[in-house]
Amino acid sequence: MRPRRLIPLTIAMVLASALLARADTLTLVSETVWREPGKWFGGFSGLETSADGQTADLVTDRATLVRIRLTREAGRIVAITTLRHTPITYLDGTPAKGDAADVEGLAITDDGAAYVSFEHDHRVGRLNLDTGAAGRLPDHPDFAGFPDNGGLEALAVHTDGRVFAVPESRGGRNGGYPVYVFDGREWNIGTVIPGRGPFRPVGADFGPDGLLYLLERAVTPLGFRSRIRRFDPAAENLAEVTLLTSAPGRFDNLESISLWQDADGKTRITAISDDNFFPIQRTQIVEFMLTE
Numbered sequence: 001m002r003p004r005r006l007i008p009l010t011i012a013m014v015l016a017s018a019l020l021a022r023a024d025t026l027t028l029v030s031e032t033v034w035r036e037p038g039k040w041f042g043g044f045s046g047l048e049t050s051a052d053g054q055t056a057d058l059v060t061d062r063a064t065l066v067r068i069r070l071t072r073e074a075g076r077i078v079a080i081t082t083l084r085h086t087p088i089t090y091l092d093g094t095p096a097k098g099d100a101a102d103v104e105g106l107a108i109t110d111d112g113a114a115y116v117s118f119e120h121d122h123r124v125g126r127l128n129l130d131t132g133a134a135g136r137l138p139d140h141p142d143f144a145g146f147p148d149n150g151g152l153e154a155l156a157v158h159t160d161g162r163v164f165a166v167p168e169s170r171g172g173r174n175g176g177y178p179v180y181v182f183d184g185r186e187w188n189i190g191t192v193i194p195g196r197g198p199f200r201p202v203g204a205d206f207g208p209d210g211l212l213y214l215l216e217r218a219v220t221p222l223g224f225r226s227r228i229r230r231f232d233p234a235a236e237n238l239a240e241v242t243l244l245t246s247a248p249g250r251f252d253n254l255e256s257i258s259l260w261q262d263a264d265g266k267t268r269i270t271a272i273s274d275d276n277f278f279p280i281q282r283t284q285i286v287e288f289m290l291t292e
Helices: 003-016 141-145
Strands: 019-021 026-034 044-049 055-060 064-073 076-087 103-108 114-118 123-127 152-157 163-167 177-182 187-193 200-206 212-220 223-231 241-246 254-261 267-273 283-290
Touching (some): 026 076, 044 114, 044 267, 055 103, 103 163, 103 200, 114 152, 152 212, 212 254, 223 254, 241 283
Parallel strands (some): 044 103, 103 152, 200 254
Antiparallel strands (some): 019 241, 026 283, 044 055, 064 076, 103 114, 152 163, 163 177, 177 187, 200 212, 223 241, 254 267, 267 283
16 A cells, blocks of 8 residues: 555544444543633542532642532533632641642542542542541551652542552552552552553542442653553452543543442443643543443
8 A cells, every 4th residue: 555545544543543442331421621710720630520420529739629510411511610619728727839739639438528649748638528628647658759740649439438549650560550548547558450551540439330440641742542441459350441542632631530320320430631721731521431
């Protein structure tokens, strides 16, 4: 085949592979760009939807706690309304600033207990969703050795109350990602997620099925790529399944996911992008439905 004929064929192949997912398990149902004029807006790095998917709590990497309403028609998000936004502070009310304000993960239990993870000053804290005040859980010794921009990106809470945290930097056996588990007293490494390719963990949540869903990101010259993998932390081989692998630029910088069940009992995965407060990027809320 002549080189000039390869060009349109290559473009067609890239477009056709813009969203690669297991067709029997995952379907894209909604893709919405969210805009607000305030200086607080942007940098969304953590997301937790309510049990019915009608509201969501978010955190930004400039330490702002946000609550929004999600309006849907025919299952698709058609409007996003900001209900409130407040600074995340220390327990004494002092605002978190500078490197200490880099919030990266959010996880909320069924009874409303909330946790946030931070980079640079690597830590996990208990968060008051009403006031925005965040304390600090005991640290694992590994936390102090994380790179400044390679800390605890992915945060999730199991139904039994245990907190799971996954760093963006590799450090486990065979170049994998250690999963730190807080049992209410201390952190231990529960398992190690295998690292595959250029993707790094950025968000996590447990689904109604009790399995751990991990959102990962890769940066390429053509844009961000996203991948979603599912694991059973209790299984010896983790029962790994890849649900989504996107082509470069298909989505913006997706950095957090939350799972919930709709009125029909279908499990939905809601994801949000971190625009890094760059005008050329977008805050994008994307939803998928598990159809297996």
